[in-house]
Amino acid sequence: MLKGKTALVTGSTSGIGLGIAKALAQQGASIVLNGFGDADKPKAEIESLGARVVHHGADMSKPSDIEDMMKFAAARFDRVDILVNNAGIQHVAKVEDFPVDRWDAVIAINLTSAFHTTRLAVPAMREANWGRIVNIASAHGLVASAQKSAYVAAKHGIVGLTKAVALETATTGITCNAICPGWVLTPLVQKQIDDRSAREGISVAQAQNDLLGEKQPSLQFTTVEQLGGLAVFLCSSAADQVRGVAWQVDGGWTAQ
Template sequence: MSANPSPGSPRVALVTGTSSGIGAAVVKTLCDLGHQVLAVDFNPAGETVAEASGAAFFQADLTDAEACRAAVGDAVKRFGHVDILVNNAGIQHVESIESFPEAKWRQIIDLMLTAPFLLTQAAWPYMREGQWGRIINIASVHAQVASPGKAAYISAKHGLIGLTKTAALEGGEHGITANALCPAYVRTPLVDNQIADQARMHGMGEQEVIEKVMLKNAAVKRLIDPSEVASLVAYLASDQAGAVTGSSWNIDLGWTAQ
């Protein structure tokens, strides 16, 4: 393992779920700050997105444990170590518990809870060796509250908060911090796809879904831009955030203020 850079120097970041939305915004932001970034996504089109921001790309199905370890291995092969891990990859399926497919449940849990654990585990020795690390888990407002039709997604996101807190406690003595971001609905392809699913489930029009379901509990009545989430990731990945760990950062338009 090679030594990590001195404080304030560019770091090595691995970001998952990067072909669009939050992940793409995080990759661009970290690259703009001068970090070396490996963008990891199942979609091969993510390579074009990564290259446009100046990042390297690794295609992987993160529901496969070996692919998680291979992603970290690729970052180490390219850059020598891993300093920053942003677990963002996710999917969604909207259906009642009664009819929720078991295969879809397992896929969501594997991608959104097991993969972050395995990626953290694989990156941990490099962060510990350098006595500096930043683990940033993109959770959701649904890591704090629940909504109908999202049993697997909500279970995974609640579990991610537990993983974040445990990593924070174990990482403190090694200079490793772990934090979770909990945004409400962000304007991403994942959310756009949900609108149609929610409309079908609730028997209403798509604009009604945005106004009466997605923004119902929000004080600020708009969807969040991915760049807003990426900006907070950049702070938590910085030297200035060394005292911040084990926290869940709500970017929820006031949803949980009630």
């Protein structure tokens, strides 16, 4: 379905980004991976699906790195047809204790990076009159939790950015949508489970159950495969008129 298309997925050496990159590769897209850590393993996993794949290690908090990555993607694969803004970090602290450098990093990586990739990707998408922008927001793009001021602000921001870009591109073949997952068991969440276990003196299994029970009525994690499936749908022609949505995949979190 996506043969001949190129997908750039930010923060895709791990977790949700890697899951979405694999799902798009399975549909025939060429993949530009981005993210920290060992890129060889995720690259090999995508190659084994028969897709072309390259990696760029841009730090998404640095606009000049992002510009370099977008030029690199265009040079390797002509243009970016599908942009998945996924890179993200978390920091948990009360607002009065929130380290200023952590606030700046969360806003830069989780929100401002998507502005830069989008502004740089849209001109070629307009020229082709086709494009897909999928922003990975969160249940925290729609509702808040205590001690996550930067993350909640960034995720609400990315839902707003999604709607504005969807309106600006509404008469074109470019769509822009957000996915709002609930808890997904990735390193970003495992750290919160481990911290909770240590803080409360309970087992990791108990901390995991408590984390789910507090927010996610299904009591089950959303999986990266489920998010990959939704990203593939948003890239299909069936989703041509899906524009500016913030689509929950949160086990009922935001239905409460």
